[in-house]
Amino acid sequence: MTTPSPSAPTLLCVPHAAGVARAFTGLGQALAPHARTVALELPGHGTRMREPVRDDFAGVLEDLVRATGAHTARPYVLLGHSMGAAFAYELARHWSALGRPPRAVLLVGRNGPTARSLLPDLHGLPDDAFLDGVRRLGGTPPQLFDHPELVALFTPVLRADFTLSETYAPLPGPPLACPLWVSAGTDDPMVDDAGLRDWENHADGDVHVEWLPGGHFLLDDPAFQGYVAGVLRRLPQPVV
Template sequence: MESRAQERLAPIRLHCFPHAGGGAAFYGRWRRHLPDGVVVAPMELPGHGSRLQEPPFDDFEPLVEHVARRVRADDGHRVVLLGHSFGALLAFEVARLLTAAGRLPAALIVCGRDAPTVRSPTPAPHELPDDAFLAAIRRLGGIPAELDDQLDIVRAYLPALRADLLMADRYRRGEGPALDLPLLAFGGVNDGLTTSDGMAAWQQETTSTFELTILAGGHFFVRDVAFLDILCHHLDRFGTEPGHSRE
């Protein structure tokens, strides 16, 4: 009988797209926790993290094309896309673009964001003055406690954060069919930026399997061990099931 390692199919590259203003560093921490055969590929966007000196995108369509080119260049792996909040919209649109180019990802995982057809239940704060803007982001838990007394560092990320929130506010789902891939959606029970109906509406975006999981926590539940445990379970399953990728 074949071992689990022998059964495993082509390795998975998990492309991770961050929340508004977020960087790749958070997802890099997952490397030591994920199953064998899963390679984490955190996406660093211009103006974010290690690319802080580059101007951020403020137009969503060119950003999607920029990211899709980087994902498409990744040969030899089955692609799984994961996005949190703003990153969920980015992952969804990248999946659509890859599909149109003949490379359907193995799966799409979206977290902390209502479906693309659903408008956000809270006003976008991107036009607020800096102090009010920072206060709004802090209420969402978007500023780690260790940075509360390092506002100079936080302010360096404001241009990218404002640009991401502007793109999210302007975003409208374009015409086009649902995807034909497994879609997993995760929400936080105390997340004020999503609704139960809005998260459930992700089911309309796939003709394949759909699973919705609501976890304890607020908007940044993806930082919790409970989420990582469930994610590992699904990735381990994807690693031994035939994928949907088409080269």
């Protein structure tokens, strides 16, 4: 496995709704020459599944602040996928306010905070309707829905994450000054061009919008991995 150079930034990754840190394993391997990839695990997910799941945005953000603090002392980049894009954006604002901004933020598969929603909200629906909506969105292993014990285990996690994602509104404070790299798959039903460009309303720096082949779940797609590698290569070297 290729070892990143000493000057390579740390790539801090926040997953999608009901996603886990290991979702970034393939991306981390593909980016090994360009970054040290650190995938963040949310409470109640993956390796932290014994912890209570949370549906309060401020509380989850505080958890992520604690998890990322040690990584912000050296050059770093934030990447958030879908729900994770909202957290990546707010993490960047938090650390920027403390004088430790990221070199860039990559926002994947999510419209800007003030864009119109393309799909109806699911988080407040009864369980059957909620799970049917989740199933139709894709991304959740279909066999999960065939096992009542798994459905009972994961429904609270899914509902909490959809609550976080669907009720998010930007926190008070200035927009970001660091570059934003916004991307999505051309077949992603959850985004549109106007929505992606809405991120321009929440940035004081450059905003780059890129459409890539694929759908909503594209972390393992070679085109997406090549795109992220290209962004990392284009970042200016930090001044020592």
